[in-house]
Amino acid sequence: MIPIHTAQTVREAEESFFAQQPGVDLMQLAAEAVAEAASKLLEGDRTSEGAVLVAVGPGNNGGDGLYAAARLAGQGIPVSLWLTTGQAHPDGLHAAREAGCREVDALGATELLAQASLVIDAVLGIGGRPGLDSVVATFAEQAEALAIPVLSVDIPSGLDPDRGHVEQDGFRAARTVTFIARKPCHVLQPAAGRCGVVQLEDLDVPVATRPVALQATPADIARLWPVPGPTSHKYSRGVVGIDTGSTRYPGAALLGTIGALHAGAGMIRFVGPEVAAQLVRTQLPSVTHGEGAVQAWLLGSGWGQTEANRDRLAAHLGVKTPAVIDADALLSLPTVVPPNTLLTPHAGEMSRMLGVERAQVEADPLTHARETAERWQAVVLLKGATQYVVEPGGRVQLAVPGPHWSAQAGSGDVLAGICAALLAAGLSAADAALLGASVQAMAAKRRLGPWPPEVIAREVAAVVGGFDPVW
């Protein structure tokens, strides 16, 4: 799991490091890493006038950029500096001037762009207020329009380091070199989409504080997956009870059942309406029909919004079996849900659960997901380009990210089924959510393109097969 830290935590880590090791110059270490990354991005194209254009802000982020500029100029690379506010880190500026960097104003920077091989964005880092001055914002847009690669120092300038929300167009980096720890903007969409490849340089500065979130990697998912062993049988692997679908949405039932089956459910008991049952029967012969003991329920997908939802939900929750509650059922929740319940809303559903606007959830997903988890004392998987797994008590984990092709009707139905299989296997609701969302993303990566959700679901089985250490 990759720890994600806020700007404040990173500052505190830097301060306690300085208190213990006052002689270490972190800015030089940061600049060295930036210069090295710039050299790699230049790929030998060092001949054109103004090969590297460094946009420099007034603080230490600009200081990193200036020392990196000095290092590149020292290698004989033509480097131009644009001091975006007219002010700059004094020692860094001195070093860059001494090394032979030339200075340009805003107009000169814009003119140079067309010939530049690389822009280094050292305008604002973790000390910046979100948003860019309009001249800098226009420069960033022009760099993108001309397809000039951008190397951002610490964060793409103008982003809020602690959020995934993007207020204004700004730099779109090919690579971001960040320091000490990854910040939320590096992993939360849509901000993460502006960072390009994120390269962490920890500068040997330890961070003692609890991370704000943990980002899962494919290796974590493989390690945590419940792989069957020699003593496994269908019941020990977990029986999933499925009550999903309706006359209007029978396909949701089939998709969730396909999801549960391809994620390794030991057995499935389908108890949804006959129209959905018929569909499942013709497509998936291993699914059984009718009541019986189950280890987890999958409820809500494709129910439609009807008066009957509250009773349909209550009928299953009475016995305190763990459950994945999805889609329409999320709006019929009782005040108390059974232990190990997983709620799987997207931003629109969460907004209706909390009685706020969708835009409010999208602007601050984490706060709203925390509120949802607290209100129902249940684990919440907030779906979308970033998948947040939030527990009551506040622990936040982020699923392995996947391609945006998954933004299609039916993906959520499949995902709920995958999570239900994991819940039935005995995993906690948080692990079921983290593994379910991650494995679907990993499968989608292997099937890049507009594949229907059932095709991605079948690919899940292949990904899961790869987790088996024995065969």
Ligand SMILES: NC(=O)C1=CN([C@@H]2O[C@H](COP(=O)(O)OP(=O)(O)OC[C@H]3O[C@@H](n4cnc5c(N)ncnc54)[C@H](OP(=O)(O)O)[C@@H]3O)[C@@H](O)[C@H]2O)[C@@H](O)CC1
């Ligand atoms: N701790 C670490 O991990 C390490 C930190 N290091 C580096 O230090 C960076 C942080 O430096 P920092 O604290 O000097 O802040 P920084 O981002 O340069 O911005 C502050 C300046 O910008 C100004 N300003 C603010 N908002 C603005 C706006 N919207 N538009 C215009 N101006 C704005 C603000 O002026 P103000 O108006 O607030 O007086 C102030 O002058 C960090 O990102 C990393 O690169 C590395 O060297 C080593 C490891």
Ligand SMILES: Nc1ncnc2c1ncn2[C@@H]1O[C@H](COP(=O)(O)OP(=O)(O)O)[C@@H](O)[C@H]1O
């Ligand atoms: N921009 C995106 N990038 C990657 N995955 C996405 C994106 N938007 C949605 N998803 C994923 O697609 C699925 C869509 O879920 P949902 O909207 O509930 O679909 P449905 O209810 O129609 O099945 C979720 O698993 C979600 O995480």
Ligand SMILES: [K+]
């Ligand atoms: K920056």
